[in-house]
Amino acid sequence: MNARVSRRHILRTGAAGATLVLGFGLYQMRPASAEASSAGLALFAPNAFIRIDSEDRISLVIDKCEVGQGVYTSLSMLLAEELDVGLDQVAIEPAPPDEQLYADPILHLQATGNSTSVRSSWMELRRAGAAARQMLIAAAAAEWRVDPSRCRTERASVLDNGTQRRLGYGSLAATAAQQPVPQNPRLKQPEQFKLIGKSPLRVDLPGKVDGTAQYGIDVRLPGMLFATVASSPTFGGKLDSLDDSPTRSIKGVHHVVTIRAQEFDVGGYKLHLDDAVAVVAENTWAAQQGLAALEPAWDRGPNQHLGMDDIVHALEAASERGGLVARHEGDVDKALSTAATRLEARNYMPFLAHAAMEPLSCVADVRGDNCEIWTATQVQARAQEIAAQLAGLPPEKVTVHNLFSGGAFGRRLELDGVALAVAISKQVGAPVKLVFTREQDIRHDLYRPFYHDRLRAGLDANGKLLAWHHRIVGSSIFARWAPQAMRSDGLDPDAVDGAIQMPYAFPNLLVEYVREEPPAIPTAFWRGVGDTHNAWVIESFVDEIAAVAKQDPIQFRRGLLSHAPRALAVINLAAEKSRWDKILPPRSGRGIALAYVFDTYLATVVEVTLSDAGLVTLQRVVCAVDCGSIVHPDTAIAQIEGGTLFGLSAALWNEVTLRNGRVEQSNFNDYRTIRIDETPEVEVHLVPSRETPGGLGETGTVAAAPALTNAIFAASGYRVRQLPIIKSIEGLKRRA
Missing domain, CATH: 3.30.365.10 (Aldehyde oxidase/xanthine dehydrogenase, molybdopterin binding domain)
Incomplete structure (x- = not known):
């Protein structure tokens, strides 16, 4: 042939x-x-x-x-x-x-x-x-x-x-x-x-x-050793000295390994590893005991005094600068100057960890002129390349076994776990299984960026929207992860994702991006990527505009969707299924959010009740989804359910904060997730369609936070401008 x-x-x-x-x-x-x-x-x-x-x-x-x-x-x-x-x-x-x-x-x-x-x-x-x-x-x-x-x-x-x-x-x-x-x-x-x-x-x-399915954390090989690792507690810190004699006296400990800071470049993808120490033992318990007994002395480095005030002040200062133009239609300044009503808002979204159920793990076996790794990664070829660089081998000498993953949310797009496992195995000359502790996983994650957004809008005397100006300030993920995806002038398409392809029709529109990098803090993709951040900012402000215009939030959105029949259809379906017009008791409210992401249209309604102390109870969630042709309906529903709960959990409680150059959170006690008794009923209604399929793995997360904070406003009159919501508890308390 x-x-x-x-x-x-x-x-x-x-x-x-x-x-x-x-x-x-x-x-x-x-x-x-x-x-x-x-x-x-x-x-x-x-x-x-x-x-x-x-x-x-x-x-x-x-x-x-x-x-x-x-x-x-x-x-x-x-x-x-x-x-x-x-x-x-x-x-x-x-x-x-x-x-x-x-x-x-x-x-x-x-x-x-x-x-x-x-x-x-x-x-x-x-x-x-x-x-x-x-x-x-x-x-x-x-x-x-x-x-x-x-x-x-x-x-x-x-x-x-x-x-x-x-x-x-x-x-x-x-x-x-x-x-x-x-x-x-x-x-x-x-x-x-x-x-x-x-x-x-x-x-x-x-x-x-x-139990026959094998996850990355399940791998066991003959002669395999177990490792646990501790990285510099501050970003950019260095290992000064190490007393490992108490560790070496612990039964089962074989090696104490020092790993110096390294920089990697894999086809433009950049990864930095801080100084770290690892204990390698016959079993995980011995390795963890050995690590606890170590007495490393750390030079805390240039970021030892870094705190959240420093980061927020830098973002606010950067927001005063004009940004790169991501989308521009009409004349925003002129429309604002003639508007009968003008609104402004500032929003803040925190750093977030991924906290997947299965923490990072990798088994590496570097011996002779071969390297073999067993892991769960979202980027197989990059994993091979970074292992090859560390092992000093050509990529074809590296075999990658990709296994089931117990969650990812973007965390397994990064390769620090693979790099550390290969580095340890190369030093000890044996197969080594590295599993991050939960504390290592949270305190040495690569984080969803902290964003600061400034918005302006203008209405005419009839409450019609005339102008929309959105300035986004935050880190660029693509600059590190895939610089070839950056626009030639430095605009990061992820940072403005969801802000430039809104389903709404605005006569005058300006979206800008200002890049401002936090010192030494690595940022990365998190479930829903840029859309998750921008949807909360945009849908919150649309809701605020509707309130100022004295219009029902859904009716106001309908007026902006005459050109978008699929978006209008999911809004109407969500309103019907949530019984939007039904009157709720005092201190209860419903909120709506609309998203067009990953070629999918989604409208989410969240219903909440607030206690006198300002605590939020989730009562009910209704999602209307048009994702085009549906391959497996049960999976589609499950993805929206899971993504929605993931987003609600993050909006209510999650943030990563820094004090003296180190992450304060460490485990699910202070980086908590929604519990079963807090989980509301989630209804998912799929719109029949023959359109090309859209994405669903991240879609539910995108609309969760804005629907929730809009519901809180409906219940209390308090507008949440900073996540997580737990930080606003004083504002949510019942006033005498």
């Missing part, structure tokens, strides 16, 4: 056995793994591929990390739907690290994030499955000498409608490989779907129930 076939589809068979391999992708195809070559297969490997073997097994290589969002199931369903196989017949293989082969078409690198998994795979996986099915039908028709139109498929078999003959896909693999690759395979119409739109059992569920 000519190797220059479709860049999206390639089919090959080899002498070692009948195997049908169908690859697909948006980028150039390259020769596949050595394993395939050694099996006698001449094939190309794009960013994912299908393999059908002689036993009718269908394998799908997935470049996404399963962090609980159900992506293994959803992507398998796309393939199985068009291939006409049962979901139980699809096997999942995690993709190896390779930026060229497995780069996400939206993110342009091998990564799981930004709610792209289904969005980026929707057409590619379906086309791959449909093309394979068409070739298998052609192969069977040729063998039976009938017209392909007489054949149909089901459960990994081709059937002859005339005679009811049946051939399994595996038995057809060799002859199917000789069929031409369809350039535009016919896809099923929605009314033909057997899987898409249904909620079959998740493919990862049995293993998670019976």
Whole structure:
């Protein structure tokens, strides 16, 4: 077969056995793994591929990390739907690290994030499955000498409608490989779907129930040692001296390892590690006892007096500067000068930790000219590269085993855990398992930035919005994480995400960004990324404008959405399902928030009651979601439920604060999460749609905080301008 076939589809068979391999992708195809070559297969490997073997097994290589969002199931369903196989017949293989082969078409690198998994795979996986099915039908028709139109498929078999003959896909693999690759395979119409739109059992569920599923923290190897680590307690601090004699006397301790500060650059991604010390032992308990006995002396460095007042004052000073223009329409200053009513607001959002249920962990084995790591990462190729740099090896000598993750929220887009594990293993010459304690995980996270926002708006005499000015001040994540994504003038697209593509129509609009970096504090993506921050600021201010205009919050928003029917539809559905017009008791209120994020429209209504002491009780949450075509409805609902609770929890209680250059929070006692007795009923209403799928993994988080603070205003008349809400408890107390 000519190797220059479709860049999206390639089919090959080899002498070692009948195997049908169908690859697909948006980028150039390259020769596949050595394993395939050694099996006698001449094939190309794009960013994912299908393999059908002689036993009718269908394998799908997935470049996404399963962090609980159900992506293994959803992507398998796309393939199985068009291939006409049962979901139980699809096997999942995690993709190896390779930026060229497995780069996400939206993110342009091998990564799981930004709610792209289904969005980026929707057409590619379906086309791959449909093309394979068409070739298998052609192969069977040729063998039976009938017209392909007489054949149909089901459960990994081709059937002859005339005679009811049946051939399994595996038995057809060799002859199917000789069929031409369809350039535009016919896809099923929605009314033909057997899987898409249904909620079959998740493919990862049995293993998670019976304990056979392996998370990063579960790995155990023969001869493996266990490590725990302590980094400089202040950002930028240095290790002065170390008395490790008490530690070495503890039974089971093998090594005390010193790790000096290092800087890494992986394709523009930058990571800094502060000085650290690690104890390596026969078991975790001995390692933790040994670490507790260590007596390191730290030079606290240039940030030893840094506190929150310093950070906030710097942001406020920066907000006085004009920023980079992210979006500009009309003449905002002129409209404001003629406005009958003008409003201004300042909002503050805190640093946030990720605090995933499974803390960072990595098993590294660096011996000789090979390095092998077992972890749960959202960036496989970067993990390979940073391990190679530390081990002093070429990347091809590093093997990455990517496992299930007990939550991520953006934390596993970072590689400090991998880097430390590899550094420790290299020094001790043995496989080492590093697990962050909860304290290490929170105090040495990479944090959602602290943001300060300034807003101005103008209304005419009839309460109609004339002008909107939004200035965003905060750290740039992309400058460190993916500088190639920055605009040429230095504008960070994440910082303004959600602020420049609002669903509302404003006649005069100006959105600016001022970059202001906190000293030495690493910032990173957090669930919902820039949208989570901007949605709270924007939806709070829209609500405030509605109140000044003496209009109902939903009715006011409707007036800004005449051009956006999908946004208007979710607002109306949320109002209906939440019984928006029903009168509530005193000190109770409902709040609404609208978001258009990750190609999904979401309206969330939160209902609260306030105690006389100012404590907030969550009564009910209603979410109306238009995410386009829905692959697995139960998973879609679960993602909105989980994301909403995650966002509510953060809005109520979470912040990371600094005193004397170190993080004050350490565990769930002072970085708390919502508890089961505090969890409200969450109703999710999905809008039927045939639009291209939108993202859901982060969407619920985005609208949670603004809906909550707007509900608090409705209940109390108090406008929350600083998160978390617990800081506003004095303002929420009942006044005599």
